[in-house]
Structure formats: structure tokens, C-alpha cells
Amino acid sequence: MFTIELKVRDYECDLQGVVNNARYLHYMEHARHEFLQARGIDFAALAAEGVDLMLTRVEVDYRRPLRPGDVFTVSVRVERVSRLKVCFVQEIRRADGELMASGRNYGVAVRNGRPFRHVPLLALSEA
Amino acid sequence: MFTIELKVRDYECDLQGVVNNARYLHYMEHARHEFLQARGIDFAALAAEGVDLMLTRVEVDYRRPLRPGDVFTVSVRVERVSRLKVCFVQEIRRADGELMASGRNYGVAVRNGRPFRHVPLLALSEA
Amino acid sequence: MFTIELKVRDYECDLQGVVNNARYLHYMEHARHEFLQARGIDFAALAAEGVDLMLTRVEVDYRRPLRPGDVFTVSVRVERVSRLKVCFVQEIRRADGELMASGRNYGVAVRNGRPFRHVPLLALSEA
Amino acid sequence: MFTIELKVRDYECDLQGVVNNARYLHYMEHARHEFLQARGIDFAALAAEGVDLMLTRVEVDYRRPLRPGDVFTVSVRVERVSRLKVCFVQEIRRADGELMASGRNYGVAVRNGRPFRHVPLLALSEA
Numbered sequence: 001m002f003t004i005e006l007k008v009r010d011y012e013c014d015l016q017g018v019v020n021n022a023r024y025l026h027y028m029e030h031a032r033h034e035f036l037q038a039r040g041i042d043f044a045a046l047a048a049e050g051v052d053l054m055l056t057r058v059e060v061d062y063r064r065p066l067r068p069g070d071v072f073t074v075s076v077r078v079e080r081v082s083r084l085k086v087c088f089v090q091e092i093r094r095a096d097g098e099l100m101a102s103g104r105n106y107g108v109a110v111r112n113g114r115p116f117r118h119v120p121l122l123a124l125s126e127a
Numbered sequence: 128m129f130t131i132e133l134k135v136r137d138y139e140c141d142l143q144g145v146v147n148n149a150r151y152l153h154y155m156e157h158a159r160h161e162f163l164q165a166r167g168i169d170f171a172a173l174a175a176e177g178v179d180l181m182l183t184r185v186e187v188d189y190r191r192p193l194r195p196g197d198v199f200t201v202s203v204r205v206e207r208v209s210r211l212k213v214c215f216v217q218e219i220r221r222a223d224g225e226l227m228a229s230g231r232n233y234g235v236a237v238r239n240g241r242p243f244r245h246v247p248l249l250a251l252s253e254a
Numbered sequence: 255m256f257t258i259e260l261k262v263r264d265y266e267c268d269l270q271g272v273v274n275n276a277r278y279l280h281y282m283e284h285a286r287h288e289f290l291q292a293r294g295i296d297f298a299a300l301a302a303e304g305v306d307l308m309l310t311r312v313e314v315d316y317r318r319p320l321r322p323g324d325v326f327t328v329s330v331r332v333e334r335v336s337r338l339k340v341c342f343v344q345e346i347r348r349a350d351g352e353l354m355a356s357g358r359n360y361g362v363a364v365r366n367g368r369p370f371r372h373v374p375l376l377a378l379s380e381a
Numbered sequence: 382m383f384t385i386e387l388k389v390r391d392y393e394c395d396l397q398g399v400v401n402n403a404r405y406l407h408y409m410e411h412a413r414h415e416f417l418q419a420r421g422i423d424f425a426a427l428a429a430e431g432v433d434l435m436l437t438r439v440e441v442d443y444r445r446p447l448r449p450g451d452v453f454t455v456s457v458r459v460e461r462v463s464r465l466k467v468c469f470v471q472e473i474r475r476a477d478g479e480l481m482a483s484g485r486n487y488g489v490a491v492r493n494g495r496p497f498r499h500v501p502l503l504a505l506s507e508a
Contacts, residue, residue: 009411010424011274015267015322016174017425021156021182022265025149030390037450043391044398044449047143054189055148061184068269068425069418136284137297138401142394142449144298149392157263164323170264171271171322195298195396196291270428275436276406283402301397309402311442316435 002035002076008066018065024101025058028090031074032105041120050111053121056085057106064100071095080125084108084115129162129203135193145192151228152185155217158201159232168247177238180248183212184233191227198222207252211235211242256289256330262320272319278355279312282344285328286359295374304365307375310339311360318354325349334379338362338369383416383457389447399446405482406439409471412455413486422501431492434502437466438487445481452476461506465489465496 014020033043079087092101109118141147160170206214219228236245268274287297333341344357363372395401414424460468471484490499
């Protein structure tokens, strides 16, 4: 499975002293883009050409809060869910293996405001 | 229904030129906290006392992208889902009424690392 | 003087319980872009045409920390500092008038990687 | 000199397609906190004890924009500037050595709303 390792940055924590809920989406986005890059799909280059990889839905379960100094991994696995859409199945685990959050994040490729069959994206799914 | 009005700030947009997906969680969080404040529940004051209102799960559907200059509303409605947990049902609508995103965001109150029955939170649900 | 009013959002605060230092740059940027818009200069539309309004330097003095719930204003005034460059002189004041932060933020217009004389930008200065 | 290596995350870029100006403050903050940690000063632990390390002023010169995919380093060096205050002298360099931004960021330790002589902080300066 594709995995990146990150470390909590203090500014990512909010006044409760733990990582803010929206940051988990940032972590997962960064892992997806690194994964796409490793598979030859460049998010920024596509955007410059008018092809936008966009989320249609996110589902995130928060299990335990990430705290200042925590080192963690973010994983990415892709499932095909329809003719146009994929689901990025993602987990955030602390360095000790503890599951901190898990996500099912659905995405499509969009050109001129319309979803279309972006073959490299759809080919990422294992099935 | 409780509603706040906001305007997209350019720095909230990413290299695709539209509001980044994680920002919608920020918009929804801000609306929730304003809603809680209006009901006499102060998120920051509670955190300072050791009571953390935390999300356990978010589900967000992205319908249409918010763009630079867009004015929009974020609404909040509360459903009770278990003895300890509530669901904040939220919509983001552009000023012309178009639905941009909707969310079902589940929360609990936590003290000493454990969810507990925070009566004012649970009393927010309409039912 | 051009001024906008904002309110601290809880997610803008960090683990010290006050607004994080980088957020003040966001507040000042948003005020500048609203100011530019009011003067007929559209930051996002220019970027889409290949004209980037960019900062070359920021100087920010932090006087007192903004806290959860604070309402504040951000002002903008423009000074011409060279043939190509302007300085946005900005203040952040809490609703009670207290000065929280002040900034001198220098900007130029860039096209094809080079600063150029963008007449509407340069005409913003009062002198 | 103390240095950390980071990589631009796409969400840190704004609609101009380059890293947003406020993000440089985040990069510099993260480098400072890692530096402090390496010297035995824990920013988050201090905040929990009521000691806040706070910036009083930042000066950042933006030389060249960081772009999606860029790998870069952030350095930290400390100068003593008064009885209570230090200056973090920081540089952001792209992996090829190009200087992207430099900062002079002034900080003090604050307890009960007042700056005080925090000996470990003041001892960080080389002089």
C-alpha cells in the first residue's frame, strides 16, 4: 500500500491543543497527490491544462486525536466505484500503529465543468 | 434554521482556482461554533475548562465549487443520534440559493479522554 | 481609509489559544483584495490572465493577541515606494479600538516572471 | 546551522499556483519549533504550563515563489536583540540552493501577559 510519513506541525493544532479536524483532509489530500505523482499523474500540471481532479464526497472517522510532535503515516488505496468515479480509501496511523482516522474520499476528473473518463485515474483501482 | 453568511477569501482557494475541499470543514466548524455560542455554549471556554467538543465523523458532499468572490450561507441543524452523540446537519448555499455542499458532522463532548453526556449539547436537537 | 470588519474564527487559533501569527497575513491579504476589488482591480481575474500581484516583503508588528470571539477591523492605505512598487500600510484593530497588529506589506505586479508597471496598482497610492 | 527539509504540499498553493505568502510564516514557525525542541524547549508543553513563546515582529523578504513539488530547506539561527528578546534569522532555500525567502522574526517569552527573561530561550543566541 502507498504510504507517506508526516509529523504534526504545531500550527496545525487548534485551541483544544490537538490537530484541527480539517487538517486531516489536508493530510489525506497530500498523500493522494503524492500517490498520484508516483503513478505518473500530476495534479498541478493537470489543473494547468484544465483537468481538475475533484472530490465529490468525503467520509472521515476520527478515532483518536493527533497531538503536537506526533509522527504518523497516511496511506492510500483506490477502489473503482462507478464508470467515472474512484474512492480513495485512506488511513492515518500514529507511528506506534494506532489508527487515528480513516477516510473514504470519492473523486472524479472534471473538464469544462463536467466529469469525464480520465483513464489514468480510473486505472489506479486495484480491481 | 441557524445560518451565517460568509464570503470566500482568495487565500482559501487552491491552485485549481476554487475553494479547497478542507475549507468547507472550516466553514462548517465556524457556523457550528457561532450556533453553539448563540445557544449559550462557548467552545473555547469549554476547552479551557477541559471539556472538548469533538467530531467523531464527517460526511461532506461537494456539489459545486465555491469560487473567489462568492458570498454564501452556512446553516446548522442538530439531530440526536445516540445517548451521547449529535449530528450537525449543515448546508452551504451560494447567495443565489444554489446548494454547494452539504454535511453530516457527528460530535460528542469529551472530558479526560472520554465521551460523556453534556446536557446542553444533547438538548440542541430539535426532537 | 478602507476598512473591513471580521471576526476571529476558532480554527484560526492555535494551541496557545490565540490567533496564530500567520493568520494576520491572511487577514491583511483579504483586506487588500477587498480594497483592490473596490478600486476595480480583481486579484483572481488578473491571475487568470497571467498578471500576478505579489508581495516582495512583509513587516508585521504584533501588539496584542486576537482571541476567540474578537471582532476586529483591518485597514488598508497605499504608499508608492518606487517606480514599480507600492506599500500597503495596514492596521488590525479590535472593536474597542485597541491596535492589535500593524503591517507594511510591499507589492508589485508580475507578468512572465518579471515586475512591470501596472498602472492601476500604482495609481492606488494617495500621493 | 539548524535546518529542516520540507516539500510543498499542493493545498499550500493559492489561485496563483504558487505557495501563499502566509505559508512561509508557517514553514518558518515549524522550523523554529523543531529547532527549539532539539534544544530542549518544547513549545506545546510550555504553552500548557502558561508560558507562551510569542512573535513580536516578523520581517519576510520573498525572493522567488515556491511551486508545487518543490523541496526546500528552512534554516534557523538566533540573535539576541535585547534583555528579553531574540531574533530568529531564517532562510528558505529550494533544493538547488536558490534563496526563496528570508526572515527576521522577533520573539519573547510571555507569562501572565508579560514578557519575562526565559533563560533557555535567551541562551539560544550564539553570541
